[in-house]
Amino acid sequence: MTVLRTRGVTVRFGGLVAVENVHFAVEPRQIYAVIGPNGAGKTTLFNAVTGIYAPSEGVVELNGREQVDPLTKLMVLRFVVAFVSIGIGTAIAVNIETLWTATIVDHYTFAQPFPWALAIGEFWSTLWNMPRTDSLIPLVLGGAVGCAAAFVSWWRGRRAPDHIARSGVARTFQNIRLFNELSLVQNVLVGMDHRMRAGFLSALFRLPRFFSERRKFHAEAGQLLEFVGLGSRADNAAGSLPYGLRRRLEIARALAGKPTMILLDEPAAGMNPSEVVDLMALIRRVRDAGTTVVLIEHHMRLVMGVSDRILVLQYGKQIAEGTPAEIRSNPKCVEAYLGSEDHG
Amino acid sequence: MRWRPGPIFIILALATCIPLLDQILPVELQLSEAVRGVFLYAILALGLNVVTGYAGLLNLGIAAFMAIGAYTFGILTCEIYPFQLGFWSALGLTIPIGALAGFILGAPTLGLRGDYLAIVTLGFGEIVQDVLKNLDVVTKGTQGINPLPAPTFGGHEWTADDEYKWYYLLLALLVVTVIAIRNLERSRLGRAWFSIREDEIASRSMGIRVERIKMIAFATAAAIAAMAGGLSASILSSTGEPSNYDFQISILALCIVIVGGIGSIAGVLVGALVMVGLNSIVLVKATAWMAAHGIGSQGNVLLSPNNWKFLIFGLALVLAVRLKPSGLVPPRIERAPQ
Numbered sequence: 001m002t003v004l005r006t007r008g009v010t011v012r013f014g015g016l017v018a019v020e021n022v023h024f025a026v027e028p029r030q031i032y033a034v035i036g037p038n039g040a041g042k043t044t045l046f047n048a049v050t051g052i053y054a055p056s057e058g059v060v061e062l063n064g065r066e067q068v069d070p071l072t073k074l075m076v077l078r079f080v081v082a083f084v085s086i087g088i089g090t091a092i093a094v095n096i097e098t099l100w101t102a103t104i105v106d107h108y109t110f111a112q113p114f115p116w117a118l119a120i121g122e123f124w125s126t127l128w129n130m131p132r133t134d135s136l137i138p139l140v141l142g143g144a145v146g147c148a149a150a151f152v153s154w155w156r157g158r159r160a161p162d163h164i165a166r167s168g169v170a171r172t173f174q175n176i177r178l179f180n181e182l183s184l185v186q187n188v189l190v191g192m193d194h195r196m197r198a199g200f201l202s203a204l205f206r207l208p209r210f211f212s213e214r215r216k217f218h219a220e221a222g223q224l225l226e227f228v229g230l231g232s233r234a235d236n237a238a239g240s241l242p243y244g245l246r247r248r249l250e251i252a253r254a255l256a257g258k259p260t261m262i263l264l265d266e267p268a269a270g271m272n273p274s275e276v277v278d279l280m281a282l283i284r285r286v287r288d289a290g291t292t293v294v295l296i297e298h299h300m301r302l303v304m305g306v307s308d309r310i311l312v313l314q315y316g317k318q319i320a321e322g323t324p325a326e327i328r329s330n331p332k333c334v335e336a337y338l339g340s341e342d343h344g
Numbered sequence: 345m346r347w348r349p350g351p352i353f354i355i356l357a358l359a360t361c362i363p364l365l366d367q368i369l370p371v372e373l374q375l376s377e378a379v380r381g382v383f384l385y386a387i388l389a390l391g392l393n394v395v396t397g398y399a400g401l402l403n404l405g406i407a408a409f410m411a412i413g414a415y416t417f418g419i420l421t422c423e424i425y426p427f428q429l430g431f432w433s434a435l436g437l438t439i440p441i442g443a444l445a446g447f448i449l450g451a452p453t454l455g456l457r458g459d460y461l462a463i464v465t466l467g468f469g470e471i472v473q474d475v476l477k478n479l480d481v482v483t484k485g486t487q488g489i490n491p492l493p494a495p496t497f498g499g500h501e502w503t504a505d506d507e508y509k510w511y512y513l514l515l516a517l518l519v520v521t522v523i524a525i526r527n528l529e530r531s532r533l534g535r536a537w538f539s540i541r542e543d544e545i546a547s548r549s550m551g552i553r554v555e556r557i558k559m560i561a562f563a564t565a566a567a568i569a570a571m572a573g574g575l576s577a578s579i580l581s582s583t584g585e586p587s588n589y590d591f592q593i594s595i596l597a598l599c600i601v602i603v604g605g606i607g608s609i610a611g612v613l614v615g616a617l618v619m620v621g622l623n624s625i626v627l628v629k630a631t632a633w634m635a636a637h638g639i640g641s642q643g644n645v646l647l648s649p650n651n652w653k654f655l656i657f658g659l660a661l662v663l664a665v666r667l668k669p670s671g672l673v674p675p676r677i678e679r680a681p682q
Contacts, residue, residue, distance in 0.1 A: 050549060052545065052549070096479065096482065097479065097481045097482070100481050100482050101481055104425065104426060105481065107426075108425070108426045110423065110424065111423065114426035116426075119426075149451070149452075153555070157555075160548065161545070161548040161549045162548045162549075162551050162552060162553050162554060165548070165549055165550055165551035166551045170549075170550070171549055173546065173549075177543045177545065177546035178543075178546070179538065179539050179542040179543060179546070179547070180542060181538065181542060182535070182538055182539070182542065186535055186538070189532075189535055190535050190536065190539045190547060190550050190552065191550045191551075193532055193535065193536055193550065193551060193552055194550075194551035194552075196532050198531075198532065200528075200533060200560065203527055203528055203531030203532065203533055203534075204524055204527050204528060205527075206527055210531065253550065254550075256550075257550065257551055
């Protein structure tokens, strides 16, 4: 099954078209490179795939399914529940003085036993018998606000980056975004978070489940740091790492969620030649471990050396797509990178 | 691995000795009554620390949740209402009700950050006070709700004379709060809080459900603050009037967190000791001492140390931010367990 397919993806910012009508498909266990001059729209394309931006037009498919979730029956039920509960809550809150007087004040005499059943009955009958404008208007307005809020949160969440990450797409960032004050292990553990199941209560009361999960994931995080060659620094703060190693940590953090696909945004930026060679080996090892790799890169030796297929963008448009050999012999691509002879 | 006592443990262990120390000290130097206030504010500031320190969401309305806790406790226990629960069950109920209030504030503010969130929480603090003031059918308006019960153990209720019992009860609840927050901090949830404080977009891209995590932070902070409110109402035997839970309380809690160390439990404890200690121990004792020795005149308010408190709070805040921006006891990067 195709891991990632875009159909006519266009991203506009006001009048500026950053990405225009891009079609490409990434097959499982490929290393797929996106190249192009600065400002060609490569990172914007990544952001559209990972949900940071919504494509203005076109469709992104992940693992054969559309990136955007359809509206399910469960969701509709949630909207109804939000309407009813927040509506009733608002109606009670607006009339709290009347209700309190009718139920508590009218039935309670100091130091006498309180007739609970009577008071509760009185509560509902007061709510029911009050002028319809007092009860129905807040009910409908409050319910509508609650329902709208539930809808908006669903609408935003169905393409949100967290949702897409949980479906198996991980990424790194061009301008490295690590959690600098956390240790290396903790950075990796954040990447694993959506695979963990122990919740609030098991953490609060330190239930056995918490310990078993902690043991399992700490061990796995340690292995992952070994895999990218950072095992000896597991307890250092991420902010203390030298630049070249930060990219490795970002890759480890992205791999931590066991993604089917990992997007690397300029992984070789700022690396010296020997670090680039190490990085190429690392990218191949990631692919060999079963993860599809999509990368943005300017470093041509790396791109030509590891990629199975390459997509070339210029000014947001797709100008070529093919194997490294095809791209290398494509005059349009050479021109995009080196400039045409006319401009001399 | 050998266990070594951490700063939190040392602070709390020293705190257990204060009532014993009081036995041998002269009356003017006894501390335990004033230290109770330190404990109460430490609990409140620990709650604030969850939302502001861990999750990085500036909350200027924490006193509102304290008010909600105090009034919940008052309504559930006072004899003028039919509920009349005991101390323990009412205090227990302030926690879920505070959490619910936290959810109600948290839900509409999820998209906000930094200054905007601070303004909304500030407004929430004012709204809660106004509601409590004007909803006098339920809350008795500015009179406050009283009398409220003290804790009972084995069927007998404490009185004001049981000073040390109060002291150890507050200390015990502080210890429970510290343990609870430490357990949350060193878990998946704590890591998620730190990650959204550090970089929200990155944590979202790692699959952290930012909205949910923020809501839990709000609700946890509110629950702890509400418990502190219930406790303070019980100590005073009254909720006091709504304006007792005003912006000053929120700011004091924030100062404790900033001076002590944002995101550090030991820092919050030290911060509470410094800020509240200054206010209710050093300044009070200094005023008494000066009065006893005839220094300063009764007429000149500027010469009474009691009136210096806001000057000193402001000074402490400026000094802390200038000299130790990460606080007196900054948080440490967690060593991996095992």
